[in-house]
Each structure stands twice: as C-alpha cells, then as structure tokens.
Amino acid sequence: MEPIVKIEQLTKKFGNTTALKDVSFEVYPGEVVGFIGPNGAGKSTTIRIMLGLLKRSGGLVEVFGKDSWQEALLIHQAVAYVPGDLALWENLTGGQTIDLLMKLHGKGNQAKKAELVQKFQLDLSKKVKSYSKGNRQKVGLIAALAVDCELYILDEPTSGLDPLMERVFQDEVARLKAEQKAVLLSSHILSEVERLADRVVIIQGGRVVESGTLAQLRHLTRSTVQLALKENISVLKTAAFVHDWTPTGVNQATFSIDQSALNELLQELSHYQVQKLEILPPTLEELFMRHYQTGEWG
Structure with missing residues (x-):
C-alpha cells in the first residue's frame, strides 16, 4: 500500500534557526496518526509545509505522490484542514462561514453538514464575532468534516470543546477511519490521541524522537x-x-x-x-x- 503522506529527511530553516531537522514519517489510508510534541516542537511548521504554505529547506514531502510545494493546489482538492489558530470572518454568521468554506473546497456535502450541525449543537444564525472559542472551533470542524476527502489534517482540533463535543469529534474520526480515510491528528490532549491513533509520531526540538504504535512505544517506560x-x-x-x-x-x-x-x-x-x-x-x-x-x- 502506498502512503498518502510521505516525508523524508525534512529540514526547515528560518535564517540561522533550524526549525525542523531530518523529520521522516508516513501516513497510510485508513489510519490515524497522532502527531504530538511540546509547543514549538515543529508540528505546525511540518503541517504548513505539507500544505504548501511554507517552502521546505531540504528533504522530500509528498502528498498523494505530489510535491507539497509545486503541486499544492492539486493536493488541497483532496485534503481537509483544521488549523490550530483558526481565523474566521467576524461579520459572517456561522452558517455563512461554513457554506463559504465548503464552497471554496468544492466537495461539500449539505446533508453531512446538517448532521454535523445537529451533533455539535451549533447555532448557525449567530455571527462569528459572538462565538466562544469552542463554537469557532465547531465551525472549522463542521466545514472540514462535511467535505469528502482522502486526507484530514487536524491541528489541535478540539481546542475549546467541552467533553461531550470531544466525544462527537472522536466518533467522527472513527467514522473516517472506517471509510479508509487518512487522518493526521496533532493534539495536546494525549488521552485523545491514545484513544484514536493507530500510530504516534513524537517530535521535539524539530526532530522526530520516537514513532510507532503505542504497543511499540511502551518499551520506553x-x-x-x-x-x-x-x-x-x-x-x-x-x-x-x-x-x-x-x-x-x-x-x-x-x-x-x-x-x-x-x-x-x-x-x-x-x-x-x-x-x-x-x-x-x-x-x-x-x-x-x-x-x-x-x-x-x-
């Protein structure tokens, strides 16, 4: 089976600062990969390079066999992304924002959107500027989960959600996995990663320090x-x-x-x-x- 994401010896430098050094891992169809590490470890930088938002300094980064920088537009057609620092249009309603994001992607499913709105208990009529952090996060999650993609990249996706909504999110990730979709889950909630992930990639100081299944990693402690x-x-x-x-x-x-x-x-x-x-x-x-x-x- 060919990997959906293939990263080999990825390096990223900002001037004299090396943010990523020799980062390597893969993501396959039908698996959830937990991508964890402390703040500043390089998680978001890696994700932005995967999406073609940053240009790598060295190494190989391919998504669906395509170069992440040179073929970013093609890659985005088959990727749903929820960023950790979600920025939305303040004067649009939640419903307008979700519809716009789905339209921009092009593969939105209105029936799935309606189902997710009910599950996440989001009032679509309110303007984004009146939303709490948790409700803003729901907007991003609904917009991403309502599109049909082969790869879902979720960067701190449950930030601000209460435990009940976290459970809804976890059920949706389990559904994606059952449909043979690939999920890269970056999260500080380690219990969430433990519950959902098939494999874990741990990054610290810009380098991958451990990776494998939980059973394989438990030899460490x-x-x-x-x-x-x-x-x-x-x-x-x-x-x-x-x-x-x-x-x-x-x-x-x-x-x-x-x-x-x-x-x-x-x-x-x-x-x-x-x-x-x-x-x-x-x-x-x-x-x-x-x-x-x-x-x-x-």
Whole structure:
C-alpha cells in the first residue's frame, strides 16, 4: 500500500534557526496518526509545509505522490484542514462561514453538514464575532468534516470543546477511519490521541524522537504493578526489578517495573500466594511526560 503522506529527511530553516531537522514519517489510508510534541516542537511548521504554505529547506514531502510545494493546489482538492489558530470572518454568521468554506473546497456535502450541525449543537444564525472559542472551533470542524476527502489534517482540533463535543469529534474520526480515510491528528490532549491513533509520531526540538504504535512505544517506560500477597510483601521491596515502591495497605504495594522484567516478576511471584495482581501499561501521557522531562529520547 502506498502512503498518502510521505516525508523524508525534512529540514526547515528560518535564517540561522533550524526549525525542523531530518523529520521522516508516513501516513497510510485508513489510519490515524497522532502527531504530538511540546509547543514549538515543529508540528505546525511540518503541517504548513505539507500544505504548501511554507517552502521546505531540504528533504522530500509528498502528498498523494505530489510535491507539497509545486503541486499544492492539486493536493488541497483532496485534503481537509483544521488549523490550530483558526481565523474566521467576524461579520459572517456561522452558517455563512461554513457554506463559504465548503464552497471554496468544492466537495461539500449539505446533508453531512446538517448532521454535523445537529451533533455539535451549533447555532448557525449567530455571527462569528459572538462565538466562544469552542463554537469557532465547531465551525472549522463542521466545514472540514462535511467535505469528502482522502486526507484530514487536524491541528489541535478540539481546542475549546467541552467533553461531550470531544466525544462527537472522536466518533467522527472513527467514522473516517472506517471509510479508509487518512487522518493526521496533532493534539495536546494525549488521552485523545491514545484513544484514536493507530500510530504516534513524537517530535521535539524539530526532530522526530520516537514513532510507532503505542504497543511499540511502551518499551520506553515502565508499567505500574498493583500487588497484594498473603505473605509479608516487603520481601519484594529490594528486588532489582522493583522501582518506586509504595506501600498501599497490609501486604499490599504499588511499584513500577520495566517491560523486560515482567517475566522475572512472575517467576518470583510463583513462590508466594498472590491475592491481587494488576499490571497497568503506561499511558501515552506518562510516556510523553517522563521522556520529555528527562530528555531520554532514543
């Protein structure tokens, strides 16, 4: 299967400042790729280069097999984009704005628009200048999701939305995936990325520091173990594979363990009467924050 997005050794310089260095990743049909990193990491710069809004300094950037800079107009015909810094026409109503955006794209579906307006509970009669940040974001999402595209690029798409509207958005992304559409999702809400993404690309300081499925990335950090024994549990406290030991009750404790030591733990527990054992894999947020704070990227 050919990728919809192909980025190889992408570099972008602004004067003497290198914003992106050797960024490489791909996006395939029918998958959601989470694109995450701290502010200033290079996420939006990468997206703008993909869309032909910025010219790269080096490397390869192709969307649908077309050069992102030289064939940007053709690429835009098959891409729906929600920017993180959404700017709208203040004196138009929400309905007028959505209709204009759909007309500019050319592939809008009025029936789908009506369905999305109802789901997102947006009053189309109000002028954009009266909208809250969340309602402005709904305008961008409805306009993007109501067009039929092969690639959806969503940069902080749920900024300002309440949890109920976030759930509506997540259902729509699941629909796109089921229809074999490709989605590049850039978000600071790591739980959202974890719930939706098939693969994750983590960028920091302008370079990709890790990428892969969540299962592949979880080797980067430790699982949390919740354990209760019938015997004295403190004998395990000094085991070489135990980290961050915290007693939680009589013969109960919580600790962390490297993925590679799980078999060693299970072998050790065969000598005891286990009353409770839960091994919780790290969340994406734990993975991201631990390695961002310690700088332990690969």
